[in-house]
Amino acid sequence: MRFTFVLFLCVISHQLVIGQASQNWHWKDYATDSVHGISLHKAYKLIATLPQKASPVIVAVIDGGIDTNHVALKNLLWTNAKEIPNNNVDDDKNGYVDDLHGWNFLGGKDGRNIDKAAAEMTRIYHRYKNVYDGKQIDTNQLNAKEKDTYLIWKQTANEINVAENDLGALQYIKMASNAIKKMGAILLKELPDSNFTTSTLESYQPIGRVTLDTKMAYLRAVKILGIEKESTYPEVVKDLEEYV
Incomplete structure (x- = not known):
């Protein structure tokens, strides 16, 4: 029994080590770990031996985007001292409203991403749209290269059409926006604070049955x-109105 228990502990410890290693694989170094990582620890050791004095570096995030409220990032972000946040005004007169931490150049005027703006399938679709769109194409009359091009275009056209059907989702959000406003009007008959949040609403005990049902529906x-x-x-209502 003792042997079995010790063996069990060894297996669990081994699994934990493997789990930690797999989670941090991208830190590793191929020469020492046989894993194609970024050699993070080797880089730290190298930097520590360099005679140069460390200086701050501003890194531009291109393409990927970041969460500016992330606990590990928000205190390290470059901040535009000439811009007053969230006032919907271009304070520094550079053409970008509320560009507190830079600007999303692949976004709309409100900073939200344009999902299909730079997609390769978008470029393919428009490159051959005048050739194939709305026409009956007999693939038997095409050579191998033309047939491949047409089939690729057809696939991208289908994907784009599906994506553009997001209008259905937009209609859903419009309905959700109207519903949120109606529910808010009912809740505010009882709630003492019009700036209630989901957290405060969860702890609130409604007096009437209608308010209770509305509370659960809102949550x-x-x-x-x-x-x-x-x-x-108010922020929820504003966000939904801006989206639609």
């Missing part, structure tokens, strides 16, 4: 919409 709606728990009711 379900904001969860489905992926709205942050600390967003106030």
Whole structure:
């Protein structure tokens, strides 16, 4: 029994080590770990031996985007001292409103991403749109290269059409926006603070049955919409209105 227990502990410890190693594989070095990582620890050791004095570096994030509220990043982000945040005004007169931490050049005027703006399938679709769109194409009359090109274009056209059917999702959000406003009007008859959040609403005990049902419906709606728990009711309404 003792042997079995010790063996069990060894297996668990081994699995934990493997799990930690797999989670941090991107830090590793191929020469020492046989893993194609970025050699993070080797880089740290090298930097520590260099005679140069460390100086701050500003890194531009291109293409990927970041969460500016992330706990590990928000205190390290470059901040535009000439811009007043969230006032919807181009304070520094550089053409970009509220560019506090830079600007999303692949976004709309409100900073949200344009999902299909730079997709390769978009370029393929428009490159051959005048050739294939709305026409009956007999692939038997095409040579191998033309047939491949047409089939690729057809696939991208289908994908883009599916993506553009996001209009259905937009209609859903419009309905959700109207529903949130109606629910808010009912809740505010009881709630003492019009700036209530999901967190404060969760702890509130409604007096009437209608308010209780509305509370539960509101909480379900904001969860489905992926709205942050600390967003106030006016912020939720504003965000939904801006989206639609």
